[in-house]
Amino acid sequence: MVQGAKIISTGSATPSVKVSNEQMSSIVDTSDEWIFTRTGIKERRLLTEYGQSVTDLAVQASLQAMESISMDPSNIDLIILATSSPNDLFGSASKVQYKIGAVNACAFDLTAACSGFVISVVTASQFIFNGTYKNILVVGADVLSKWVDWSDRGTCILFGDAAGAVIIQSCSSNLNSILNFHLSTDGNYADYLSIAYKQQLDPHPILNLYQGSFQHISMNGKEVYKFAVSQVPLSIISCLDQINMSIEDVDWLLMHQANERILMAVAEKLSISSNKIISNLSKYGNTSAASIPLALNEVVQKNKISTDDIIVIAGFGAGLTWGTIVLRW
Numbered sequence: 255m256v257q258g259a260k261i262i263s264t265g266s267a268t269p270s271v272k273v274s275n276e277q278m279s280s281i282v283d284t285s286d287e288w289i290f291t292r293t294g295i296k297e298r299r300l301l302t303e304y305g306q307s308v309t310d311l312a313v314q315a316s317l318q319a320m321e322s323i324s325m326d327p328s329n330i331d332l333i334i335l336a337t338s339s340p341n342d343l344f345g346s347a348s349k350v351q352y353k354i355g356a357v358n359a360c361a362f363d364l365t366a367a368c369s370g371f372v373i374s375v376v377t378a379s380q381f382i383f384n385g386t387y388k389n390i391l392v393v394g395a396d397v398l399s400k401w402v403d404w405s406d407r408g409t410c411i412l413f414g415d416a417a418g419a420v421i422i423q424s425c426s427s428n429l430n431s432i433l434n435f436h437l438s439t440d441g442n443y444a445d446y447l448s449i450a451y452k453q454q455l456d457p458h459p460i461l462n463l464y465q466g467s468f469q470h471i472s473m474n475g476k477e478v479y480k481f482a483v484s485q486v487p488l489s490i491i492s493c494l495d496q497i498n499m500s501i502e503d504v505d506w507l508l509m510h511q512a513n514e515r516i517l518m519a520v521a522e523k524l525s526i527s528s529n530k531i532i533s534n535l536s537k538y539g540n541t542s543a544a545s546i547p548l549a550l551n552e553v554v555q556k557n558k559i560s561t562d563d564i565i566v567i568a569g570f571g572a573g574l575t576w577g578t579i580v581l582r583w
């Protein structure tokens with residue numbers, strides 16, 4: 255029997271340290287006015303405590319999602335940690351698995367930058383649709399503050415640290431909440447947004463191989479902006495079209511929280527009312543894989559979403575990658 259998949263709980267975590275645009279202007283040559291008018295961002299949270307990593311935020315968000323439905327961690331079958339800033343290149347998901355006590359869960363990282371949460375939810379739902387797993391924890395978490403060049407005013411003003419988590423559970427297919435998805439990649443433009451690995455000039459003297467290290471975030475802001483505003487509406491329309499839905503059916507549009515101007519430009523292209531757009535980026539900046547579940551948890555906590563509401567979730571970012579999920583709450 256084909257199973258349905260439903261988001262049954264949400265959680266989130268942000269560091270306590272807030273950095274305002276005014277404070278940013280003491281670090282780089284910028285101003286609150288420039289940042290706010292270009293991006294809609296007022297402040298961001300940064301993980302500053304020594305020894306803390308993406309794992310700590312991911313654990314906090316996961317515990318909140320489990321506690322809100324009193325779920326025993328041993329019932330979780332799979333953990334997917336969407337992150338591009340792991341604390342260990344071999345992956346951070348297994349530390350999350352250990353720290354939350356999900357002793358029966360397999361855990362792995364999924365790297366897809368700001369599209370990571372959307373791709374992870376789609377991945378998780380496949381394990382549920384085919385009947386393999388019943389309860390899956392999907393966490394989007396990033397600490398891009400560790401990878402930002404704090405002297406580059408073009409990028410450092412944009413990013414913040416956070417984690418968001420959802421628990422997806424199998425259900426009978428007529429209660430299915432994940433109705434459709436659409437995922438895309440265009441690696442031709444990977445250089446528009448990257449944390450590149452740079453090789454040293456001198457090879458190992460005997461083995462003749464090159465080692466190196468990762469660089470800071472580099473971004474072509476204008477091209478990333480154009481990409482998001484052109485591709486995200488197409489992805490949303492195609493995803494709705496395939497299930498005979500239209501923009502009029504959508505109650506909430508939850509996009510990756512990159513930039514208020516991107517959100518409003520996409521809304522305008524889709525002719526969707528701006529009060530259906532979920533946005534909390536003024537308080538957090540762009541938190542990469544965490545941004546969608548962080549904003550989702552906020553609207554869930556505020557009881558804004560009603561049963562049966564149609565939510566369109568759209569992620570986009572480095573890769574370049576982008577994707578849409580249509581779900582019924």
Ligand code: COA
Pocket residue numbers: 283284285288289292293368407408409411473474475476478479512513516540570571572
């Ligand atoms: N404060 C003040 N001035 C700044 C600045 C800052 N933080 N960052 C850049 N500038 C300056 C530039 O140096 C440039 O000055 P110049 O004209 O003297 O050379 C000027 O502002 C315009 O820079 P530009 O890069 O053309 O700005 P923009 O209008 O494209 O806005 C972004 C920059 C980053 C806000 C915009 O391109 C954007 O939002 N892109 C999408 C980024 C994104 O969302 N990435 C993540 C996707 S997941």
